[in-house]
Amino acid sequence: MKDERSRRLVHLWASITSESNLLDRLHVPAFWDLSYLATAPQVRRYGLARFLLDQHRRLASKLGYPVLCLECTNPHLALVAQRLGFLGWSDRALASYLDTT
Numbered sequence: 001m002k003d004e005r006s007r008r009l010v011h012l013w014a015s016i017t018s019e020s021n022l023l024d025r026l027h028v029p030a031f032w033d034l035s036y037l038a039t040a041p042q043v044r045r046y047g048l049a050r051f052l053l054d055q056h057r058r059l060a061s062k063l064g065y066p067v068l069c070l071e072c073t074n075p076h077l078a079l080v081a082q083r084l085g086f087l088g089w090s091d092r093a094l095a096s097y098l099d100t101t
Helices: 004-020 046-061 075-083
Strands: 031-035 067-072
Touching: 031 046, 046 067, 067 075
Parallel strands: 031 067
Antiparallel strands: none
């Protein structure tokens, strides 16, 4: 990783997925993983994030993916996802993450 923040984010995601192992337990053969979704400050509050997330959801469904995974690293995206019907499967405050590497 080129910077410390990116390295810590990758370790956090690895920690969350290795601890939960939910997709394996539910026998999900494949999933659509939307790792990042962000909008520029000057275009926020116009529904762009909601539109983009809904387009990803539709495309994943059209291509036959049974699950769309979305990592919500801020409360605003979590609220958008919740309003679109996404279900949370891991709720972890970033402040509680301990990087042991």
